Amino acid sequence: MITVVGTGTGAPVRQDALAGAALVVGGRRHLAAVRLPDGAEQLVLGPLGPALDTIAAYVAEARPVVVLASGDPGFFGIVRALAERFGSGLLDVRPGVSSVATAFARVGLSWDDAVVVSAHGRALRTAVNVCRAHPKVAVLTGPGAGPAELGSALGAGRVLVVASALGDPAGERVERVTPAEAAARDWGTAVSVVLCLDESRAPGELRAVAGPGARPNRWALDETEFTHRDSMITKFEVRALALARLGPRPGDLVWDVGAGSGSVAVECARLGAAAVAVERTADGIERIRANARAHGVDVRAVHGTAPAVLARLPDPDTVFVGGGGRELPAVLTECARRARRAVVVAMAALDRVPVARAALTAAGFSCDGVLLQSSRLAPLPGDVTRLAATNPVFLLWGERPRASVEGVAQ
Numbered sequence: 483m484i485t486v487v488g489t490g491t492g493a494p495v496r497q498d499a500l501a502g503a504a505l506v507v508g509g510r511r512h513l514a515a516v517r518l519p520d521g522a523e524q525l526v527l528g529p530l531g532p533a534l535d536t537i538a539a540y541v542a543e544a545r546p547v548v549v550l551a552s553g554d555p556g557f558f559g560i561v562r563a564l565a566e567r568f569g570s571g572l573l574d575v576r577p578g579v580s581s582v583a584t585a586f587a588r589v590g591l592s593w594d595d596a597v598v599v600s601a602h603g604r605a606l607r608t609a610v611n612v613c614r615a616h617p618k619v620a621v622l623t624g625p626g627a628g629p630a631e632l633g634s635a636l637g638a639g640r641v642l643v644v645a646s647a648l649g650d651p652a653g654e655r656v657e658r659v660t661p662a663e664a665a666a667r668d669w670g671t672a673v674s675v676v677l678c679l680d681e682s683r684a685p686g687e688l689r690a691v692a693g694p695g696a697r698p699n700r701w702a703l704d705e706t707e708f709t710h711r712d713s714m715i716t717k718f719e720v721r722a723l724a725l726a727r728l729g730p731r732p733g734d735l736v737w738d739v740g741a742g743s744g745s746v747a748v749e750c751a752r753l754g755a756a757a758v759a760v761e762r763t764a765d766g767i768e769r770i771r772a773n774a775r776a777h778g779v780d781v782r783a784v785h786g787t788a789p790a791v792l793a794r795l796p797d798p799d800t801v802f803v804g805g806g807g808r809e810l811p812a813v814l815t816e817c818a819r820r821a822r823r824a825v826v827v828a829m830a831a832l833d834r835v836p837v838a839r840a841a842l843t844a845a846g847f848s849c850d851g852v853l854l855q856s857s858r859l860a861p862l863p864g865d866v867t868r869l870a871a872t873n874p875v876f877l878l879w880g881e882r883p884r885a886s887v888e889g890v891a892q
Contacts, residue, residue: 483546484537484568486561488578489515490552491649491674499576500548505540507533508550516550530560534567541568552674554580558600558622581674582620585645588656589677594692596620596677597732601627607796608733610635614756615732615780616694617680623673632676633664635796639780643677644669680780694732698752701725703745709769709776710743716804719856720828720875721746724802727826727879730755734799737821739788739813744770744781746802751779758795762787789816803827810834811841818845818880826879835876847880 485503489495495516500506506518507525518524527533540547554577555561561575586593597616601609602624609627613619613636621632629644636642642664647653653672664676702722705715716724730736730750738747741759747770751757759770759781767783774781784791789812801817803810805828817825818841825847827838835851842849853876857869 483574484541484564484572485546485548485574485576486555486564487548487550487576488553488555488559488580489550491579491581491584495550502546503548504545505537505547506550507537507547509552512550512552530563534563537564538567541572552581553578553584557582558598558602581622581645581648584648585620585643585656585675585677588645588648589643589658591618591677593618593620595689595694597694598622599733600624601632606631606635607735610796611733611735611756613640613678614735614782615751615754617683617780619678621676621678623676628673629659629664629669629676630667631665632678633659633661636661636678638662639680639682641679641681643679645674645677646670647672648674683778683780694754697754701749701753703749705745707777708743708745708748708773710745711765711769715743715745716828717856717872717875719872720854720877721749723852723854723877724826724828725749725753727824727877728800728802729824730757730800735796737792737795737798737801737817738804739792739801739817740804740806741770741783742766742804744773744783746804747781748773748777748779750802751781752777755799756780756782758782758784758798760784760786760788760791760795788813792816792820797822800824801826805829806834806838811837814838814841815845818842818847821882824879824881826877829876829878830873832876835878838878842878842880845880847882849878849880851876851878853877 487495487499500519503519503522505523507527509527513524525536537547551560557580582598596618597612598620599609599612600622602622606627609621642659644657646655702718704718730753732754734755736750736755736757738759741747741761744759747757747759761767767785770783797820799822801821806813839849853874855874857871859867860870862868
C-alpha cells in the first residue's frame with residue numbers, strides 16, 4: 483500500500499499516517515517536519531522517474547510506503563503519476579488543503595469561479611494566456627515560471643497576489659503587487675501559488691458549475707450585437723466558419739488582424755482564449771474596446787499597421803486576418819511564421835485569393851478554403867418574405883502540419 487499524505491499548508495502530519503512505513507518519500511521540508519518511524523528509510527523527492535522506481539521496489543516486496551506531498555496531492559499533484567504507475571487501488575490518499583484554496587482563503591475570496599493553471603514543468607505561455615483571458619486565475623508556479631516571469635509577460639491591468647510558504651507560521655507571506663512590481667523582484671523558491679485578478683470585472687452570478695464561466699450558449703453573433711462602421715464587420719456566416727477553423731480555447735492566444743469592429747477577437751475571448759485585436763484606425767480601436775466591454779471580455783486592442791506592428795506582440799496560436807490590401811502577402815507571411823497552429827483569412831476581392839494561398843503554402847502550411855455566399859430571409863410588404871443575398875466572401879485557412887507544431891518557438 484502507498485499512503486499519500488497532503489501537508490504543507492498548516493495542518494501537521496498525523497504520526498499515525500506514518501506508522502509502519504518502510505519508506506517515506508517527500509521534499510526536504512516535508513521530511514524535516516515529521517518524525518520517521520523506527521527503521522524507516524527516507525527518500526528526498528527529486529526527479530520523479532527514479533523515485534517511482536524506488537517506490538516500485540518496496541511495493542514489489544509488499545513493504546508500506548508513505549509519500550508526503552503539498553496540499554491536496556490529487557490536485558495537480560503526485561497522485562496522477564502514482565495511479566498511472568501502480569493503479570489507484572493501491573493508493574490511500576489523505577488530502578490536505580490545497581495551496582490554491584489556502585491562498586484564496588487568505589485574501590477572503592471564493593474560488594469556485596476561478597481558473598486554475600499549472601506552470602510547473604509546463605510552458606509559461608499557457609498560464610499567461612489564461613491570465614489575460616479570465617478575471618480570476620490561480621497559477622501554480624515552478625522554476626522559471628514564477629511571479630517575476632508572469633508579471634513581465636502580463637504587463638498592466640491585473641493585480642497579482644503572491645502567496646509564499648503557505649502554512650509556515652514563521653515564513654508565510656501573502657502580498658498584493660502589480661505585474662511590474664512582481665517582475666522587478668527575486669521571489670526565491672518559497673512561492674506556493676500566484677493569484678491573478680482583474681478587479682475591474684465584477685464577480686459573476688451564483689452558479690451551479692465550478693470553474694471558468696460556462697461556454698457561451700451561442701456564437702457567430704448577429705452583426706447588430708456589435709458596434710461597427712458602415713457594415714464593416716465580418717458577417718456572422720463567415721465568422722461561424724472562421725471560429726471553427728481557429729478553434730479558440732483556454733490557454734490560446736488569438737490575433738485578429740485588421741480587426742475593424744473586433745467581432746472575431748470578441749468571439750474568441752467569449753470562448754475562453756486570450757485575444758489581441760490589431761487595427762490601424764483610432765476610431766476602430768475605440769469600437770473594439772466598446773464591443774469588448776459590451777460582451778464582458780478582455781480584448782487587447784493594438785493601434786498600428788500590420789505587418790510592422792505585429793513585432794510587438796507575443797506569438798499567437800491562431801490568427802484571423804480580415805481583408806487586407808497590398809500588404810496582405812507580407813501580413814500573411816509574418817502571421818504564418820509566428821502562428822503555432824493556424825491562419826484564417828477572409829477576402830472579398832477575387833484577385834487576392836491566389837496571393838493569399840501562395841503566402842500560406844510558402845510558409846509550409848496546408849491550405850484549403852471556400853467561397854461563402856448566403857442569402858438571408860428579409861421581409862417584404864404584404865407579410866411575405868424574400869431572400870436577400872449577402873456579398874460573397876472567400877475564406878482560406880492554412881494549418882501548420884501537426885508534426886511541426888511543437889517545433890514552433892515558444
